[in-house]
Amino acid sequence: MKSIFALALCCLILSTSSAVGQEPSSTEQGFIPLFNGKDLNGWTSARSTGAADWGPYSVNETEKAIHVYAGQEANSAQKTDCLNTDEEFSHFILKLEYKWNENRFEPRPEHDRDAGLLFHVHGNLSKVWPYCLEMQIGESPGDKPDAKGKAGRFHTGDLFVLRHDLRTSTPVGDDRKYSANGKRKTGRNIRTPLGAEKPKGQWNEIELRVNGSEKATFILNGQVVLETFDFHFVDKDGNKVALDKGRIGLQAEWADLMYRNIRIKDLAPVQTSTGSGSKSSAGSDSKANAGSEANAGSEAKTGSPGSDSK
16 A cells, blocks of 8 residues: 555655646636637737737747747847737736747847836827836846946846836835835835846746736846836826726847736735825826827837936
8 A cells, every 4th residue: 555655755755856847727726827828819010000010029839938039140120019909907926937049139249138017008009118117037137237338237136117107116225126115215226136037049038916006026047136116207297196007018129039828817905005106007008198108209129227228
């Protein structure tokens, strides 16, 4: 009897081990897939010209992944884009994997590779850099300083805020980088020294936990790399308005990469001790959003804190 039990236990362990790294079940802890591995239904590209046009995004059926710039020649000129979900989300856990491939493209053939995971996307969805909060995806190490041009920093876990009047509150240290025990700074773009990617060609795991307008937690390969709080803007009447929902977006920024195993779990709202006292946002259709959008058509991403671009 003991030998039979031991054999069964070994089989269970082997079965569990072999499943690591495979595509998760759609029922994994209540998660549902946002990408089915077969097509891009449920997503819309900012540059889309109509049905079945997803810009530089396509499906790699072998990897069951969304492939960015598939088949494009290295150093060729390519356009940036943003692939957004058709559905909005507010309180959720999002998980995905990403992997860098070899090719990079003009105008950044020699820069560190760069992309981004966007959330609370709202406003004009035909903008490549829509209004949103962003968890940066990039291959720069966490100790790389900010710089312009080829030396620019693109580190997975950095926070970007893409809207000129949108603010968050993030704990920082004396060096103005994220520090879990630091003093909270109300502002926009924040760098984190934490987090390390796996070697190029291997899959990295991202987990994004969002509690409406209250809090977002960025996790890379199992490590919390940044937390930010109290997402809000100020409307034309001077009222503080909470940004509590929006779409999910995946960026294409001149580097060949893949996204896969994209799944989400809705969460019940949780009131934290960081309540903003803000009015609830009307999401992508609020009059306040529309009022400020008219002033921000030229926003793009750069590499310095406080700007909308990388």
